[in-house]
Every structure is written in C-alpha cells, then in structure tokens.
Amino acid sequence: MSDSETDLKSNVGQQFGRLPATPADRTVEGRVSRQEVLEFFDERFGIDSSVFEPYTFWEKGKGKIWIFAEDAPTPIRIEGLGMTVLRTRQEHWKPTHSAVQRFGHHANKNVIKLSADEAAHFAQGNDQELPAWDGDWGYLIATHELAGDWVPVGVGLYLYDELRSTVPKGNQEALSVL
Secondary structure, X not given: OOHHXXXXXXXXXXXXXXXXXXXXXXXXXXXXXXXXXXXXXXXXXXXXHHHHOOOEEEEEOOOEEEEEOOOOOOOEOOOOOOEEEEEOOOOOOEEOHHHHHHHHHHOOOOEEEEOHHXXXXXXXXXXXXXXXXXXXXXXEEEEEEEOOEEEEEEEEEEXXXXXXXXXXXXXXXXXXXX
C-alpha cells in the first residue's frame, strides 16, 4: 500500500481528511461522517442540513472537525482549512464558539435567551445560576437581543441550574450593559 493510500485509511494528526458522506463510507476508524455532523446540528439545535450544503467537512487530529466553503484534495497537509466547527471524539459533542457565532442564528432548539446583564457576564467567561431554563441540559447556544434580533453570543454548558460559559479566553469581551 502506498503512503497516500495509507493516509486515506488512517487518522494523521498533521493533515486534513474529508469526512465520509455516511457511516457506511467510513475508512478511518472513529472518524464521524458528514451525515452524522448534519444530524447532530439538526437534532441538538434544529439547524437544517441545507444550511451546510455549500460546505465540506474535514477532520484534523482526533475529533476536531473543520468546515470549509470550498473543495480541496484529500488528504491535505496544511495548518488550517476554513474554521473549526465541532469537537466529536469525546462523550458529548461540542460545537465551537466560532461555529455558533457563524451558524447559531439558524438554531431553533436548545437556544437560551439571555438578558443584557446575563449576556455581559457570559461573554466575559463567567458562569451564572439560571434556574429559569427548563430545556435540555448540555451544550446550548447562548443568545442576546440586539436591534430586535436574537444573536449568538457563544456556547454554554447548562448543568444543575447553572450556565457555564465556554467562551474561549481569547474571545471573552466586556459588553456594554445599558
């Protein structure tokens, strides 16, 4: 077997491999499929798969899923390709902060609406008690009303009446509370 054939059948941390269309098309053990990614976003957040139609999905490393608005040969050895969208090789899949800010406005499930003060605390990376949420536990899309629209602030983890901010330190910011 040639090196390129081996690369197509194994997970190489320094290269991107395109996600297979379905689980039946999987050649790399543990790699999720495009279908599974689309089902996750639909089932967890109500984001229709048509939103992702123009994009390709890639894995680099173990479970770090990237989204790209173009096509490229697979496998490909480069540092970055589009943006990270999802972490999958863990017990609970986690969408990235960037993905939620880019695609979260399409969500209609597991979206928590925060007041101005709550959103400001969340954006600064602070956890907070929010017993009023009566939806699912787990990863949520935290939103805040801005100019009449609910816009994504980031990803939060809701457990035991607490919303934990998972906003990366480099993305944390102070929002003005008027």
